[in-house]
Amino acid sequence: MRSKEVHLLHRPTGLATEGDFAVRSIEVDDNADLIVRNEQFSVDPYMRGRMIDRKSYLPPFELNRPMLGAAVGKVVRSRVPEFVVGDYVTTMLGWREYATGRASDFQKIDVSLGSPSTFLNALGTPGLTAWTGLFKVANLKQGETVFVSAAAGAVGSIACQLAKTRGCRVIGSAGSSDKCEWLTEVAGVDSAINYKSGNLQTALAENAPGGIDVYFENVGGTHLEAALDNMKTSGRIAVCGMIEHYNDIEPRPGPRNLSLIIQKTIRMEGFLVSRYFEHFFDYRQEMSALVRDGKIHVAETVVSGIEKAPKAFLSLFSGAKMGKILVTI
């Protein structure tokens, strides 16, 4: 049995190109404890960091090996008692048709909670990331004012809606009028700012005249600077990502107003969702009820075919797509 995989060919400088990847066909290891046929896998901004050969919280991707990351699929062969054929599982084994490995490489999921793809989105790491940033890092309280950048993205779209379930005033930024329309019409945010069509600093001041209690940071750059200017005293910034910086060839300077964190006694904290996986079970119970009851709308862009994975990944940085980007195979 053969499996198509997407391999990393070169470590990109700046923005990656499709030529940095190759789709290859390999022979599946028949002796593996488990063989899983992936149905969908995830492309995520953080993967850009793993393409760099450096010490970080995750090891760099290896060249000429598959891109790793979250995937969901069905067991087609099992030699271990924990899994039977037909079980749905998630893995971190990434961009490939068939995932093989040991039992510990796979987590069984309860598809009564949501469709398999939801486990890569609202019921998966993006959802837990939004929840962690708001409630565990920023300590968001009922009725506060929250600003979410990349608000129509995988994490941001869930953060906005989770904050609304706590009666918060939510302001989201996004890069197109379609996204802004989705944010106000579907996600129910109070104000959506198209940061490409005006001055973000001014728009924030207008939409949060009393200031921002919590900033959920996904972007960096001018977004962070505008948010700092508009934070309330004792505001909190949960730093989830800084996508504007991920393709920088030369490191870019930080915000010119960082010393505001003294005058405003701001707490700014970077976090990694992996430190909060202990909450996954409780989180999934809460979130599946919210999705089922229509209180959270899942935003998803599905791209068909493993060959399209590199293009789908690159679309994360142009902001062309809405919500969580998944590749179906």
Add this chain to the structure above:
Amino acid sequence: MRSKEVHLLHRPTGLATEGDFAVRSIEVDDNADLIVRNEQFSVDPYMRGRMIDRKSYLPPFELNRPMLGAAVGKVVRSRVPEFVVGDYVTTMLGWREYATGRASDFQKIDVSLGSPSTFLNALGTPGLTAWTGLFKVANLKQGETVFVSAAAGAVGSIACQLAKTRGCRVIGSAGSSDKCEWLTEVAGVDSAINYKSGNLQTALAENAPGGIDVYFENVGGTHLEAALDNMKTSGRIAVCGMIEHYNDIEPRPGPRNLSLIIQKTIRMEGFLVSRYFEHFFDYRQEMSALVRDGKIHVAETVVSGIEKAPKAFLSLFSGAKMGKILVTI
């Protein structure tokens, strides 16, 4: 009775000059509840911020009015039951020979705990600032590695020594070999780095090969960038000040490596000591014992004569002086 005062004449652009101040003689208000003869007053970096006409955590200084700030003196007339002639008190009424006002403008001090000038230094706001940053903001633990910038300054010199009382490994940076010698020989820090004589980033990596748990930030600029590069995972940065930026005419960009706070899950928190004044009483008990037992050495530069106050203030930004800078009158 007449009193000399130092008034602010102009709001400076960039670094202030002596011409921005004027020494004036005024008639003391004989009807005041209390009249205090100041013996010493404090010049502090934060005063630069109050010279700017803007909304911040403290109102701006008024033009043609005395510079405000911490002072210590003795009651020479009292019409209120709380104070008698001869009592030592502190005030925030600043750069003047005689301070007059209501009882609530003065705090009686217990000079059995330390000399009057200590109440502007180790037993005063600089000491409480060091203690707050280390223990309330950065949550410093026994045995951790701490980096303190402006380590021979008023706050830094106490922060270094307080951290040593908790068995920490302490690295301090300062701008001259004299200051570095004082840090290692008197304050007992483990490594003192003269940031003007080499590369701070490299020196930190050499002196904290396992990384920094807590950075006590007084400087900003390249200090913050070098510290971020050398922080441990889950390190904490207590942001007390960013003196390098206080005289900027155009806001200067922040650190180019700020996104490290995600990968290293760093918490960075600005603080103002005024939020922690409830701890003053307990703090003074602890600190007075440490000073008395020779566990903390007080660094002080005393300038004589109220006319020298502007020059003393300006010396804060050139880094010419050691420890807390006080003006005696």
